[in-house]
Amino acid sequence: GAVVSQHPSWVICKSGTSVKIECRSLDFQATTMFWYRQFPKQSLMLMATSNEGSKATYEQGVEKDKFLINHASLTLSTLTVTSAHPEDSSFYICSARVGYNSPLHFGNGTRLTVT
Amino acid sequence: KQEVTQIPAALSVPEGENLVLNCSFTDSAIYNLQWFRQDPGKGLTSLLLIQSSQREQTSGRLNASLDKSSGRSTLYIAASQPGDSATYLCAGTGLNSGNTPLVFGKGTRLSVIA
Numbered sequence: 001g002a003v004v005s006q007h008p009s010w011v012i013c014k015s016g017t018s019v020k021i022e023c024r025s026l027d028f029q030a031t032t033m034f035w036y037r038q039f040p041k042q043s044l045m046l047m048a049t050s051n052e053g054s055k056a057t058y059e060q061g062v063e064k065d066k067f068l069i070n071h072a073s074l075t076l077s078t079l080t081v082t083s084a085h086p087e088d089s090s091f092y093i094c095s096a097r098v099g100y101n102s103p104l105h106f107g108n109g110t111r112l113t114v115t
Numbered sequence: 116k117q118e119v120t121q122i123p124a125a126l127s128v129p130e131g132e133n134l135v136l137n138c139s140f141t142d143s144a145i146y147n148l149q150w151f152r153q154d155p156g157k158g159l160t161s162l163l164l165i166q167s168s169q170r171e172q173t174s175g176r177l178n179a180s181l182d183k184s185s186g187r188s189t190l191y192i193a194a195s196q197p198g199d200s201a202t203y204l205c206a207g208t209g210l211n212s213g214n215t216p217l218v219f220g221k222g223t224r225l226s227v228i229a
Binding site: 004006034042043044046091093095101102103104105106107108109111 | 119147149151156157158159160161164166167204206217218219220221222
């Protein structure tokens, strides 16, 4: 089955530093990847849609200069949280699919804690 | 804007029971619908995908159906087991969505007691 690998699974960083999260589709080419954020006991909130070779589309209220997304290839998308603050602490999950009529496959998420 | 409601928010059942989880959309024009399972602190595992031309999907003890006229979906779990304990999320895309992402409900937290 389709596998999405997300790395790291958890990270602790100091306030003001930047953190990069990688999302890879291991056995398929993902034309589109999505980045979600999840707070405790809440549902997934879409942050941005990333299409290979083009700029990401950000949801309203998500700062594109703070959450940098790069989708350089059909198998890799990265999310960089720049100048992280404690309020950025959350569970970040990426997902990928081949096409819009295909199932969405998720990574195992990254638990970010900013101290 | 599409919103997804899942009922109940939490459910606790004894092992062996059959159960139904419900999902409804404010916009009934749904293109694809997908059910996921999430274990604590983990990502999502896709369970079933109902594509645009379909109304139902089955996998093992799981059966999902979609009524597009009402914008409602149900996930039926037969003969529940303790290993089924998790949060179940439904998500859908709207009509003519092209490549738009899924909109998620808040989930139903299921506990199956041995």
